[in-house]
Amino acid sequence: MSPPAGIRAAAFGAHPGAAVRVRPGMSGADRWLVAVTLGGQGRYAAAAAVLDDLLTAPGVPPAVAAHAAVTLAAHRRQLGGHAVARRLDAVGLRLAAAAPPGPPxxxxxxxxxxxxxxxxGLAADAVGTGxxxxxxxxxxxxxxxxxxxxSWRPAVRLGxxxxxxxxxxxxxxxxxxxxRTALELAEESGSVRHVLKSRIVHAVARGVAGGDPGEVLAELxxxxxxAGRAGLLSLVWPARYAAADVIENAPNGVWTANESAARTAQRSVNGRTSGAPRRRHAGTAxxxxxxxxxxxxxxxxxxEALGLPALLPVT
Incomplete structure (x- = not known):
């Protein structure tokens, strides 16, 4: 399982927004990394097509099929489907148990x-259902x-x-x-996607724990x-929504004092959205x-997870 450096860098490295696709003759491991990259970019249909094939095609090594099931579960969970994800994580666990041990x-x-x-993943599914x-x-x-x-990646997910x-x-x-530990491990790994998600998780934890709302908002x-510059749309919208929550939940006066520092950026050509409604609008877009x-x-x-109307524009 040693994929080309370019695919590895897209899935777990410095180039998560790289254009990737399944090519003829690719190994199952390489195709899985393509799907991982596509999911990070929010290209869930393309990722699901690759992962479904890895779960059904003959000759796919059990370890690769296990990763495919768990990755599809993660994508479904990111979209709010905890029950669907739980079934896929269970499949992944069975496949992993059947896979012969190999080198780390x-x-x-x-x-x-x-x-x-x-x-x-099963633990995350349980968290999602309370x-x-x-x-x-x-x-x-x-x-x-x-x-x-x-290995750094499972440890980051555990965090x-x-x-x-x-x-x-x-x-x-x-x-x-x-x-914070997850963020430190992700930074050591060099995976842009894992660093960005860890930053969001850390900021949310700090915010709920009573950290300075202005600092938390700036980080989100x-x-x-x-995430937008990296092509990771799967992380843009939760960060925008979390930022809106920070504004709405900030104690009286705190938001006004900290917002002043961002005025200049908001007036720039590609200025940052200001206020909870604008951030929610950016997230919804x-x-x-x-x-x-x-x-x-x-x-x-x-x-269903976001309570969106059936006619929300799809672009």
Whole structure:
């Protein structure tokens, strides 16, 4: 499982917005990395087509099929489909258990990492449905497995879900440390996509934990801008919505004082959106683009999760 450097850099490195596609003769591992990249770009229909083929085509190694199931689960979960994701993560866990052990992969593309990813995904599914106890048990199992086969990527994902579970428990202070650890690991890896998502998770945790609203808002705006420049639409809209939440939930007077620092940027040619309504509008505009890049299942899940009208424009 040693894909060309270009595909690896798109999936887990410095070039997440690279144009990628499945080419004749590509290995299953390479096709999986193409799908990972497409999902990060919000091209969910194209990613699902590749992943579905990896799950159904004969001769695909079990480890690759396991990663395909877990990746499709992650994409469905990103669109709000936790129940759908749970079934796919369970498939991934079974496939990973059936895969022969192999050498560890630095980016977690091996069978052992697929098992950790599946367990972490199941924990995230549990968080999404409010099942605190199962989420904690699954995270504990995933963490124990990760200690035996260390790799930065599964560890980063564990940090995200640990932070999300702490927030579900209304223990925001406990969410900050795992979010910060995930960010540090992602920065060491050089994966732009993982760094940006970790920045968003860390900012949200800090905000809920009582961090300075102006600093949190600036970080979310910056992450959204950076994600847009990197071609990672899957991260733009949650950052925009989270920024709107910060503004709406800021204590009286705090927002007014911190907003003044951003006035100049807001007047620039490509100025930052200002105020909660404008940020929500920017997020919804991105959602509209993503809906146009979804397959019918993904489109339905996203509309249901966000409470979007059936006639929201798809561009």
């Amino acid at each position: 992969d630095p980016d977690g593309a091996d069978a052992s990492a697929a098992r950790i990813d599946a367990l972490t 099942a605190v106890g199962p989420a904690q048990r699954l995270l504990d199992t995933a963490a124990a497995a990760a200690e035996r086969r260390p 995200w879900v640990r932070a999300e579970l702490a927030l579900l428990r209304s223990d925001a202070a406990a969410a900050v440390a795992p979010a 705006d910056s992450a959204a801008d950076d 991105t959602v509209s683009v993503i809906l146009g890049r979804c397959d019918p299942v993904g489109r339905r899940l996203m509309r």
